[in-house]
Amino acid sequence: MSALALSRRRPLLDRWNLTATQLVLAGLVAAFLGLFLVLPVLRVMGVAFWGPDGFTTQNLEDFFATSLFRESFFNSCYVATMAVLLASIIAVPLATIIARYDYPGAGLIHALGAVPLVMPPFVGAVAMQLIWGRNGSVNLILMDLFGFKIPFMEGLNGVIFVEALHYFPFILLNLAASLANIDGSMEEAGQNLGASGWSLYRRIVFPLALPGYVAGASLVFVKVFDDLGTPLLLNVTNMLAPQAYLRITSVGLDDPVGYVISAIMVVFSLVAMGVASLALRGKDYATQQRGGGGLGRRKLTGWAKVLAHGFVIVALLVSLSPHLGILLLSLGTIWSFSVLPDAFTFDHYATIYREGPQLVTNTVLYCGLAAAIDVLVGGAIAYFVLRTCMPGRNVLHYVAMASLAVPGIVLAIGILRTYYDIKLPDGRALATFWGMLVIAYAIRRLPYALQSCLAALRQVHGSLEEAAENLGAGKLATLRRIVLPLMAGGLLAGFVTSFATAAVELSDTLLLVTREIDAPISYGVYVYMQSPAGRGPGAALGVLAVIVVALGAWASHWLAEKDRRRRSREG
Amino acid sequence: MSAGVEVRDVTFGYGKEAVLSNVDLTIGPGEFFAFLGPSGSGKSTLLRLIAGFGRPDSGRILVGGEDITDLPPWKRQVGMVFQSYALWPHMTVEENVAFGLEERRMPRGDIREKVAKVLDLVDLAALAARRPAQLSGGQQQRVALARTLVIEPRVLLLDEPLSNLDAKLRLEMRSEIVGLQKKLGLTTIYVTHDQEEANATADRIALLDRGRIQQIDTPMTLYDRPANRFVATFLGAANMIEGDVVELHGRTMFVGPGSSHWPLDRGAAGPAVLVIRPQALSLGGIGDVKIAGRIEDREFLGAVIRYGVGTELGRLIVDSPHRPGGVAIGIGANITLGVDPATVALIEGRASSGGR
Numbered sequence: 001m002s003a004l005a006l007s008r009r010r011p012l013l014d015r016w017n018l019t020a021t022q023l024v025l026a027g028l029v030a031a032f033l034g035l036f037l038v039l040p041v042l043r044v045m046g047v048a049f050w051g052p053d054g055f056t057t058q059n060l061e062d063f064f065a066t067s068l069f070r071e072s073f074f075n076s077c078y079v080a081t082m083a084v085l086l087a088s089i090i091a092v093p094l095a096t097i098i099a100r101y102d103y104p105g106a107g108l109i110h111a112l113g114a115v116p117l118v119m120p121p122f123v124g125a126v127a128m129q130l131i132w133g134r135n136g137s138v139n140l141i142l143m144d145l146f147g148f149k150i151p152f153m154e155g156l157n158g159v160i161f162v163e164a165l166h167y168f169p170f171i172l173l174n175l176a177a178s179l180a181n182i183d184g185s186m187e188e189a190g191q192n193l194g195a196s197g198w199s200l201y202r203r204i205v206f207p208l209a210l211p212g213y214v215a216g217a218s219l220v221f222v223k224v225f226d227d228l229g230t231p232l233l234l235n236v237t238n239m240l241a242p243q244a245y246l247r248i249t250s251v252g253l254d255d256p257v258g259y260v261i262s263a264i265m266v267v268f269s270l271v272a273m274g275v276a277s278l279a280l281r282g283k284d285y286a287t288q289q290r291g292g293g294g295l296g297r298r299k300l301t302g303w304a305k306v307l308a309h310g311f312v313i314v315a316l317l318v319s320l321s322p323h324l325g326i327l328l329l330s331l332g333t334i335w336s337f338s339v340l341p342d343a344f345t346f347d348h349y350a351t352i353y354r355e356g357p358q359l360v361t362n363t364v365l366y367c368g369l370a371a372a373i374d375v376l377v378g379g380a381i382a383y384f385v386l387r388t389c390m391p392g393r394n395v396l397h398y399v400a401m402a403s404l405a406v407p408g409i410v411l412a413i414g415i416l417r418t419y420y421d422i423k424l425p426d427g428r429a430l431a432t433f434w435g436m437l438v439i440a441y442a443i444r445r446l447p448y449a450l451q452s453c454l455a456a457l458r459q460v461h462g463s464l465e466e467a468a469e470n471l472g473a474g475k476l477a478t479l480r481r482i483v484l485p486l487m488a489g490g491l492l493a494g495f496v497t498s499f500a501t502a503a504v505e506l507s508d509t510l511l512l513v514t515r516e517i518d519a520p521i522s523y524g525v526y527v528y529m530q531s532p533a534g535r536g537p538g539a540a541l542g543v544l545a546v547i548v549v550a551l552g553a554w555a556s557h558w559l560a561e562k563d564r565r566r567r568s569r570e571g
Numbered sequence: 572m573s574a575g576v577e578v579r580d581v582t583f584g585y586g587k588e589a590v591l592s593n594v595d596l597t598i599g600p601g602e603f604f605a606f607l608g609p610s611g612s613g614k615s616t617l618l619r620l621i622a623g624f625g626r627p628d629s630g631r632i633l634v635g636g637e638d639i640t641d642l643p644p645w646k647r648q649v650g651m652v653f654q655s656y657a658l659w660p661h662m663t664v665e666e667n668v669a670f671g672l673e674e675r676r677m678p679r680g681d682i683r684e685k686v687a688k689v690l691d692l693v694d695l696a697a698l699a700a701r702r703p704a705q706l707s708g709g710q711q712q713r714v715a716l717a718r719t720l721v722i723e724p725r726v727l728l729l730d731e732p733l734s735n736l737d738a739k740l741r742l743e744m745r746s747e748i749v750g751l752q753k754k755l756g757l758t759t760i761y762v763t764h765d766q767e768e769a770n771a772t773a774d775r776i777a778l779l780d781r782g783r784i785q786q787i788d789t790p791m792t793l794y795d796r797p798a799n800r801f802v803a804t805f806l807g808a809a810n811m812i813e814g815d816v817v818e819l820h821g822r823t824m825f826v827g828p829g830s831s832h833w834p835l836d837r838g839a840a841g842p843a844v845l846v847i848r849p850q851a852l853s854l855g856g857i858g859d860v861k862i863a864g865r866i867e868d869r870e871f872l873g874a875v876i877r878y879g880v881g882t883e884l885g886r887l888i889v890d891s892p893h894r895p896g897g898v899a900i901g902i903g904a905n906i907t908l909g910v911d912p913a914t915v916a917l918i919e920g921r922a923s924s925g926g927r
Contacts (some may be wrong), residue, residue, distance in 0.1 A: 185657035188624055191644040192651045193671030193722060203670070207661040 007297025019174050019475050022383075026390060029380050032373075033399050040414025041266065041406055047417065048259035059256040060263075068238065069257065073264070077241040079159050080225040084217050086164035090170035090315050091216070097308050099179035100205075101300050105312065112316055113172045115323065118550045120504040120522075121166040122229025123542040124322025126529045128162050129153055129234070130335055131325045137339040158234045161222045165319050170223075179205070211280045218276035222269050226407035228507035233529055240265060241409055245510065248413055253420060262410040269405040323546070330539035348536035356524065356541060361520035363503050363520040363548075365433065370441035371498035374449035375491050377442070382453035383483075387462070397450070404447045408507035411440055415509060432514040440508045445498040452497065456490020456563075457483070489563025493556045500552025504545055522546050573758045574635030574725040575600045576621065579596060581630030583613075583620060590616050591782045594630070597777075598760065603752055605761045611845070612779040615654075618728050618762045621824040622651045634725055639772040642720035645674070650724030654731040656715040658703035664690070666713050671722040689721040692751070709740045716751070727752070727759045733768065747774060766806050770794075778802055794848075796916050803846045803918065808877075810887045814842050816919070825917065829883030833860055838917045846916040850878065850888035854900065858909035862887070866904045 048059055062070045067363050089561065094113065098106040131137045132152040139149040190204040206213075228241040237246060244261035251257075300308050310335060325505050332341025332349050381400055384393040403411075419431035430436065460483055468478040484491075506522045519527070528538025576598040583591040591613045598604045606614035619625055621632055623644030631640045639647050658667055665686055672682045690696045695714040703711055712732065732748065733741045749772050752759045763769050767778050770790040777787045778801075786798040797803035800811065814827035816838040825833040826844055833879065835847065837873075864882040875890040876899050889908065900906065 032801065183655060183657065185653045185655050186659060188622075188644070189651070189653055189657035189659070189718075190670070191623055191624075192647075192649070192675035193718065194645045195670070196643060196645040204659060208659070210661075 021476070022388070023390075025380055026384060026393075026396070029377055029384075029396060030392075032352040032377060033396065033443075037331070037403055037406070037411070037443050038399065038413065040411060040418045042414075043418045044259050044262045044266075044410060044414040047256060048263040050306050059260045063257060064259045069243065070259075072238050072240050072243045072261075075156060075238055076119045076225055079156055079163070079239065080221045082156075082160045083163040083167065083224040084220050086160060087168035087171055088213075089219065089222050090164065090319065091168040091175060092213070092317055093311055095172050095175040095179060097312065100175045101298055101308070103300065103308065103312075109312060109316070110173075110176070112320065113169045116166045116169055116319055119166070119323060119326070119542070119546045120229065120506065121227060121322075122233050122506055122529075123504070123525055123545065124166070124326055125158075125162050125230050125233040126535055127325025127329050127539065128158070128165075128322050130329065131321050132161065133158075135336075140339050153234070156239075157240070159231050159236050162230050162234070163220075163227060165322060167220040167223050168319065170219045171213060174212040174216035174219075175209055176212075178209040182208045214276050214279045218272045224407075225268055225272075226265060226507070228409050228510065229526060230292045232510075233526070241407070241507065244409055244413065248416070248511065253417060258413055259417075262407075262413050265407050266405060267412055269407065272406055272435075276519055301410075301560070326539045326542050326546070328537055330543045332536065338395070348540040351537040352540045352544065355537070356521075356544075358517060359519060359521045359524040359541070360544070362434075362518065366438050366441060366520055367499045367502040369438045370445060370502050371449070371495045373438070373442040374446050374498040375453070375495045378446060378449035378453040378494060379491060380489070381450055382457045385454065386457050387465075400450050401447050403443050406444075406507075408440070408444055408505060409511065410504075411443060412511035415440060430514070434513075434518040437509065437512045437518070437520075440512060441502040441505060442498075444505065444508065445502050448501070449498045452490050452494030453487070456487040456494075464537035466556060489559055493559045493563070496552050496556035496559065500549045500556070503548050503552070521548075573600045573756050574580060576601075576604075576726055576758060576760065577623070577631075577633040577636075578617070579631045581617070581620065581627040581632065582782035583616060583625065583627045589782050591620075591627075594779075594782075594784055596777055596784060596787055598758060600635075600758055601756045603749070603759045603761065603772060603774045605763060605769040605776045606752070607763060607766060607769040607776050607780035607805075610764055611781075613782040614762050614764075614779050615730055617779070618730055618760060621726070621760065622649055622728055623647050641679070643834050648722070648724055649726045649728060650722060652712075652715045652719050652730065652732050653729040654734060656703075656711050658711055658714055658718075660703055662702075663699065664695060664701050664703070664706070666719045667703070667714060668721050671718065675722070685721055689717045692720070693717045708736050709744060711737065712744055716748070720751075720755070720757075725758070729756050729759065729761045731762055731764070741768075742785065748772070778805065780805075797846060797918065800844060802908055803916070807902075808888055808890075810849065810852075812845040812847070812884050814843060814845065816843045816917070827884055831860070831862065831884060833912050833915070835912050835915075835917060838919055842920060844918040844920075847887070847910060848914070848919060849888045850875070850892075851910055851914040852880075852887060852889040853909040854878070854889060854891050854906055856907040856909040858911040860910045860912060862908040864906055864908055866900055866902050866906060868902060869899055871899070880906070882908065893923070 011276070049055055049057070064073075094109060097103050098109050103109075109438055129136060133139070134149065134151070134153070136153070138152070143149055153159055186204060186208060187200065189405045190200050195203060227240060228245055231237065231239050231242045232245070237243065240261050244258045244265075247255045247261075248258040329335060331344045331346070333343045333345050333347075335341035377400070381393075381396050384390050385397050415436055416431045419436065420429045422430040424430055424433060452504055464482055465478050468482045469475075473481065503520070504522050506526060509520060509523050510526065513523050521544065525538050525545060528534035528541060580595055581591055582589060590846050594613075594617060606617060609613045616625070620627055621634075623639070623642060627640065631638055631862070633639065634647070634649060639649075659670075662670070668686045668689060669682050672685060677685075686699075687696065690699055693716055695710065695713050695717065697704065698710060698838050700835055703714065706714065711733075715732075729748070733744055736744060745768065750760075751757075761772055763770070773790060775787060775789055778785045778793060778799050781886045786793055786802045788796075793802060797806065797809075803809045804810065812827045812831075814825055814831075816823060816825055816835070817840055818824075819826075819832070822834050823836050823838060823840075825835050825838070825843060827833070827845065860883050862884065864880040864887065866878055867881045867886065868879040870877045871893070874893060876893050878889045878891065880887045880889050887908065
């Protein structure tokens with residue numbers, strides 16, 4: 001009782017463990033999230049569901065009354081589902097092989113399995129046409145040898161194929177980690193009680209690994225459902241994301257269809273994430289298992305070995321084909337109706353060197369700024385959540401994380417709608433200012449940076465700060481001299497991740513770039529790829545982007561690893 | 572139903588290092604048998620071989636007279652309770668317990684009946700619908716037991732079953748397991764590194780060290796008549812005196828350092844080690860052999876006071892029972908220790924096998 005009475009007399013800020021500066025900072029963060037995430041999304045929802053007489057489902061009804069939109073809706077669901085299926089067919093056996101068997105190339109599969117992730121699917125889409133298309137390398141060979149062709153890339157097939165190849169690593173990595181986390185005694189107990197082979201896998205092993213599978217599969221579903229660049233580059237427009245893009249860019253900002261589609265996409269993202277988290281509730285099995293080492297690895301023998309080798313080789317070749325294709329395309333002269341390009345040249349890289357510098361500097365500028373904003377905002381939110389008792393700190397956290405459920409195209413439409421009518425001094429709309437692209441990138445990448453900051457700050461024990469304060473350092477001095485240096489590795493990793501992944505964002509870029517001189521690399525790749533003559537330079541630019549992302553991913557991994565090692569030495 | 576187990580000359584190694592060397596033992600039907608030893612002695616490995624997790628490099632394993640060496644784990648009908656319990660978190664208690672019966676394609680009705688019966692046996696009927704994560708450690712232990720017992724195994728294997736429980740629960744579960752075993756008459760092999768646990772539960776113990784069986788006997792015989800230095804020291808405090816067994820004046824005597832002569836009337840002539848338990852030495856000088864000494868230090872342990880006594884044989888540990896109100900002997904006091912030669916154990920040979 002007396003403690004309660006005492007705390008009532010303490011000043012508010014003190015009770016929240018905040019200083020006035022921090023309160024101002026919290027206000028800025030809240031304003032940033034409110035203005036550039038919450039408000040745009042609300043505007044989108046508003047236009048979709050708010051008529052002159054208040055709430056209305058009229059636009060939704062109109063949407064479903066039009067056969068093209070019904071078809072697009074169905075196609076998007078179909079493509080996302082089939083992509084998950086195809087990705088599972090590739091990923092589940094691979095994960096099983098590397099996690100359950102003594103497979104010589106397990107490390108290689110792990111590493112190569114992550115490769116597709118460094119290249120967004122739209123970059124490889126055109127190259128995939130040239131390899132797998134009707135007159136692509138594979139079908140030309142098939143025709144030559146067996147006299148038939150397989151329509152890998154026809155219509156929706158192409159989108160499914162390209163997306164599955166790019167996103168299967170999400171399932172592979174999650175499932176392999178889940179499988180590796182299963183305690184060996186779980187399996188042995190099953191054997192001891194009479195289960196073996198398929199029955200053991202079906203009843204014990206797979207259910208225990210299911211959380212990893214569901215996490216990966218739902219991620220693939222959302223990514224495919226939201227992707228704009230791939231269908232556009234493959235000339236598939238009867239899907240939701242391309243329809244939204246086309247309506248907004250051709251019919252105009254006032255056309256309600258784009259907003260209805262946006263609303264549907266947000267709902268689908270939320271549902272997919274909700275289903276995943278529901279399916280996973282109370283299933284964090286890893287923490288419920290004790291003792292013994294991992295799952296028993298067995299040897300592959302006879303036919304199983306041949307089968308495994310065969311599957312691994314084919315799966316890796318196929319999943320690396322977009323990368324190979326883009327490399328060939330960037331180095332080839334003419335590549336049409338032939339298995340390989342006619343001749344090889346560095347001309348495309350020279351073209352990029354002449355025409356591209358603006359694209360590269362723009363990308364570095366935008367992504368650098370966006371990543372800096374992410375680290376600042378993410379670091380601030382992490383601090384509020386872990387170190388203060390400020391009311392609403394968890395709201396900031398959840399709102400920032402919620403941007404995961406907002407597809408790039410939806411955010412872009414929302415920003416356009418919200419800030420189109422606000423004019424800059426030179427008369428242009430605020431929404432078309434390149435700074436808006438930076439903000440869109442920052443909002444989209446914030447969840448990743450925030451995770452990184454939370455992880456970094458969690459590792460700085462509160463007593464380290466208390467010790468500094470005890471020795472006379474104020475809040476700011478403690479932050480500067482103790483907390484920030486200890487968090488540096490994590491913050492830097494967050495920065496690099498944001499930077500690298502923002503560099504290949506396309507859907508919001510396409511909508512928010514209005515002048516060529518404002519365009520970043522991802523926009524350049526897209527525009528080049530539109531024309532047959534531009535494919536070479538486009539591919540060269542794509543290779544450049546892949547190198548940037550791969551370097552970024554590697555640097556971020558290296559930083560995190562170095563930080564971890566330093567900590568383990570100290571701890 | 573209950574069957575004996577025979578391990579015949581089993582050798583097993585991961586790579587070069589032998590984890591088990593020439594292990595040979597026979598366990599009778601219905602016997603409660605313990606594998607005791609320090610960590611790394613190979614006791615768990617031996618248990619896992621009996622369950623079929625791993626295949627001996629040489630030697631055979633028989634259950635109920637049948638050679639099961641080449642059978643996979645799922646065909647052995649040998650129930651094992653894992654140290655971590657290994658309860659499947661995605662199944663309820665009931666589903667966990669029913670698993671083994673389902674794998675045996677038993678009709679649904681029979682399964683339900685048997686599961687209910689075994690859950691009753693371990694007092695868990697009320698928690699059948701829970702998941703393992705919602706149970707306490709002791710309850711999880713019971714589920715693990717029930718899951719194994721329900722398949723009516725020929726042998727029950729327990730791998731350090733109490734190591735994950737707190738001290739109080741450990742005693743409770745210990746007597747519960749012994750009670751169940753007697754009730755079911757089930758051949759049981761119990762792996763532990765805790766000598767008290769093994770002593771309290773087992774009919775017989777196999778003491779292992781570095782992959783070899785050091786001695787197999789009842790708990791009391793192991794304590795009173797250790798076969799080697801390792802056995803003597805692993806099972807509690809012991810004073811060890813090196814010397815020789817000789818024939819003197821028509822009697823078999825042990826001659827130690829200094830002037831001590833011990834009329835033993837057993838053992839063959841040659842080097843030997845005498846094992847004297849601390850409580851076998853009397854501070855009052857009672858016994859046929861007398862040793863002069865001086866108290867060097869003492870520890871009060873509650874039931875006994877443990878004295879360190881300097882003698883011509885070296886420093887000896889002496890436990891003297893303490894009764895409330897009794898006084899301890901002061902440090903520096905000169906005393907005469909007495910010991911009855913019948914209460915000491917003799918280990919023949921100097922560098923006796925298994926010594927550490």
